[in-house]
Every structure is written in C-alpha cells, then in structure tokens.
Amino acid sequence: MSSEAVDPEISFPTSLGMSTSSTISLLGEDLATDLMGQVGLTELVYRMVTLRTPxxxxxxxxxxxxxxxxxxxxxxxxxxxxxxxxxxxxxxxxxxxxxxxxxxxxxxxxxxxxxxxxxxxxxxxxxxxxxxxxxxxxxxxxxxxxxxxxxxxxxxxxxxxxxxxxxxxxxxxxxxxxxxxxxxxxxxxxxxxxxxxxxxxxxxxxxxxxxxxxxxxxxxxxxxxxxxxxxxxxxxxxxxxxxxxxxxxARDAYMFVETHARFVDPNTLAQGGGDGD
Missing domain, CATH: 1.10.230.10 (Cytochrome P450-Terp, domain 2)
Known part of the structure; x- marks a missing residue:
C-alpha cells in the first residue's frame, strides 16, 4: 500500500487481494497463515470466481x-x-x-x-x-x-x-x-x-x-x-x-516449413478485375 495520503472519497472495491506493509490478505483471509499450505490452487480459484467455498x-x-x-x-x-x-x-x-x-x-x-x-x-x-x-x-x-x-x-x-x-x-x-x-x-x-x-x-x-x-x-x-x-x-x-x-x-519445425516453402505467382491467384483499369 502506498505511503501517500489516501483520498477517502475515492475507492475501488474488491473482495480479493489486499496488501499492507507486512501482510497480504485474499478473500478476507490471511494469505500466509490461513491459505498457504491449507488450500489448494483449484479450491482457491473456485472461491475467487464464485465467492463460495466448494x-x-x-x-x-x-x-x-x-x-x-x-x-x-x-x-x-x-x-x-x-x-x-x-x-x-x-x-x-x-x-x-x-x-x-x-x-x-x-x-x-x-x-x-x-x-x-x-x-x-x-x-x-x-x-x-x-x-x-x-x-x-x-x-x-x-x-x-x-x-x-x-x-x-x-x-x-x-x-x-x-x-x-x-x-x-x-x-x-x-x-x-x-x-x-x-x-x-x-x-x-x-x-x-x-x-x-x-x-x-x-x-x-x-x-x-x-x-x-x-x-x-x-x-x-x-x-x-x-x-x-x-x-x-x-x-x-x-x-x-x-x-x-x-x-x-521448434527449430526443426520451423526449418521444415522454411525449406519446403514454394513460391506461387500472385497473378495466378488474382480474383476479379478490380475497378476495370
């Protein structure tokens, strides 16, 4: 959190992550003590998306x-x-x-x-x-x-x-x-x-x-x-x-395409006559 003064009239609401100079909270719980080692990533993502405990x-x-x-x-x-x-x-x-x-x-x-x-x-x-x-x-x-x-x-x-x-x-x-x-x-x-x-x-x-x-x-x-x-x-x-x-x-895939590239005359692909000029 910034040390600059906070305007109380401005707010950006969130129910997800928040930080202070010494703590991190997520979903209103302490990340280090309540979540890490206690909650798996799958459960965490479900909770972050739905705000429900699965x-x-x-x-x-x-x-x-x-x-x-x-x-x-x-x-x-x-x-x-x-x-x-x-x-x-x-x-x-x-x-x-x-x-x-x-x-x-x-x-x-x-x-x-x-x-x-x-x-x-x-x-x-x-x-x-x-x-x-x-x-x-x-x-x-x-x-x-x-x-x-x-x-x-x-x-x-x-x-x-x-x-x-x-x-x-x-x-x-x-x-x-x-x-x-x-x-x-x-x-x-x-x-x-x-x-x-x-x-x-x-x-x-x-x-x-x-x-x-x-x-x-x-x-x-x-x-x-x-x-x-x-x-x-x-x-x-x-x-x-x-x-x-x-x-x-990846290099073999790239070189395979590169060495098998074949030029096609763009004139043979032209469709229509444009504006007739």
Whole structure:
C-alpha cells in the first residue's frame, strides 16, 4: 500500500487481494497463515470466481476437468508456444501468452461453447427433466431443431477420437462419485444417446464439451468457462516449454516449413478485375 495520503472519497472495491506493509490478505483471509499450505490452487480459484467455498467433491470434479484440458501433445497452442520460445527465449511470458491466445473456437473453445449451448437449452425449459427418458425427449428436440437450423451442436465429434474420447466416461464417473452430476451433463449424455437417430451415424461426446457441461453443473459463470480451459492449458504449456528446453523441436519445425516453402505467382491467384483499369 502506498505511503501517500489516501483520498477517502475515492475507492475501488474488491473482495480479493489486499496488501499492507507486512501482510497480504485474499478473500478476507490471511494469505500466509490461513491459505498457504491449507488450500489448494483449484479450491482457491473456485472461491475467487464464485465467492463460495466448494465441497471436497466439487474440488475433485473441477480438478478432473482441469486435468482433462491441460495438455494434448503437439496441438497448435503448444506449437505456437514452442515457436515463440524459439524466437524469444528471453520471454517465457511471451511463449505462454502465444499458446493461450490460440485457445479459440477450434481448440479449447468447445468447452465454453458446449456449456453455454446446454445452459441456454436448460434455461428455456419449463420443467427440468428428472429421468433419462425425459432427457432423451429434450435431447431429441434439441437435435431436431439444430438440424433444421443447420447448426452444429458443440461438443459432438472429435478430430482424433473417432470411437471414444477416453475423458468422457471418466468425467461422468467422477461427476457421479462426487455428487456433481447435474442437468448439463444429463442433457449432453442424452444428446449422445439420441443424435444417431437424426444423423444416421454416431459421433463421440468430445471430452472438452463434457468439461463444459461439468463446469456448468459446478455453478461456474458461463462467461468464464473458456477462462477455466485457458487456466488448465497454462499448466500444460509450462510443461511444453520445459520439454522444449530439454528436447527442442521448434527449430526443426520451423526449418521444415522454411525449406519446403514454394513460391506461387500472385497473378495466378488474382480474383476479379478490380475497378476495370
């Protein structure tokens, strides 16, 4: 805290961190004596976001969700982080940021998209279903409407896991074990059961989509679901950068593209005649 005089008419309210010359408080508790060594990072983030203390089951469920999204190998986000580190090894923060900036509609974004899609559907129900059969009926309406409107249902299908996304049954099992299974997961599972009736083929329930459903069932803000995906991936990117230091591959990736670059005459790509000149 600054030693300068404080104008009592000006205030910036916060329920999070505060500091004095000898103390740090967070959520109204002493960081050093009340939180450090007593509270895990997963619980702390849940509390900071919701201002609620999670149950042990909710902590376990959220931790499982974060683990499910932490690292998937040489994804574009990991490659971006490694290439940025190659270019600026003095800027770990830049490499981390580069990887996180790649979390969008195709990678990581499905967590937010699926959670919000399911939440909007549930919010529109006059009565929340209570049995699997009732959820199947809701799911049939959801899939039929999406088909009629030519919309994609977020979280259906995976580019690699064509037969099974191994995260899906694990997350559903943990949700049941922790009493965290709620309407969002119930609806998403129902969509997984009924969609072949409309599509004529079976698509897997994407694990990242299941995470979105699980986060929604944990009562986390819909607008921050992608933030949790990025929080998880930050840990994975740190591991990717550590491996890049041990076993670098970024330079080989860069040189492979560089040596296989092929010039294309821009005149062959021109479309239309401009203004006719």
């Amino acid at each position: 149950t042990p089951g909710q902590i376990r469920m959220l931790d499982a969700c974060l683990l499910a999204l932490a690292d998937h190998g040489f994804t574009p986000t990991a490659i971006a982080a490694r290439l940025t580190y190659l270019s600026a090894p003095d800027s770990v923060q830049g490499a981390m940021a580069a990887g996180l900036l790649g979390g969008g509609s195709r990678f990581l974004g499905v967590t937010e998209d699926c959670g919000q899609f399911l939440h909007a559907t549930i919010e529109g129900l006059q009565e929340v279903a209570t049995t699997a059969q009732e959820w199947d009926e809701v799911a049939r309406e959801v899939v039929a409407t999406a088909r009629a409107e030519r919309r994609i249902i977020p979280g259906l299908g995976h580019p690699v896991h064509k037969e099974l996304d191994p995260r899906t049954p694990a997350l559903v099992r943990i949700a049941h074990e922790t009493d965290s299974y709620g309407p969002h997961l119930a609806l998403f599972e129902a969509i997984g059961r009924v969609h072949p009736e409309f599509l004529g083929r079976t698509l897997v329930l994407n694990g990242a989509g299941v995470v979105g459903a699980a986060l929604a069932d944990l009562g986390l803000p819909m607008k921050l679901l992608r933030g949790f995906a990025l929080f998880a991936r930050a840990g994975g990117l740190l591991g990717q950068l550590a491996e890049e230091m041990r076993m670098p591959v």
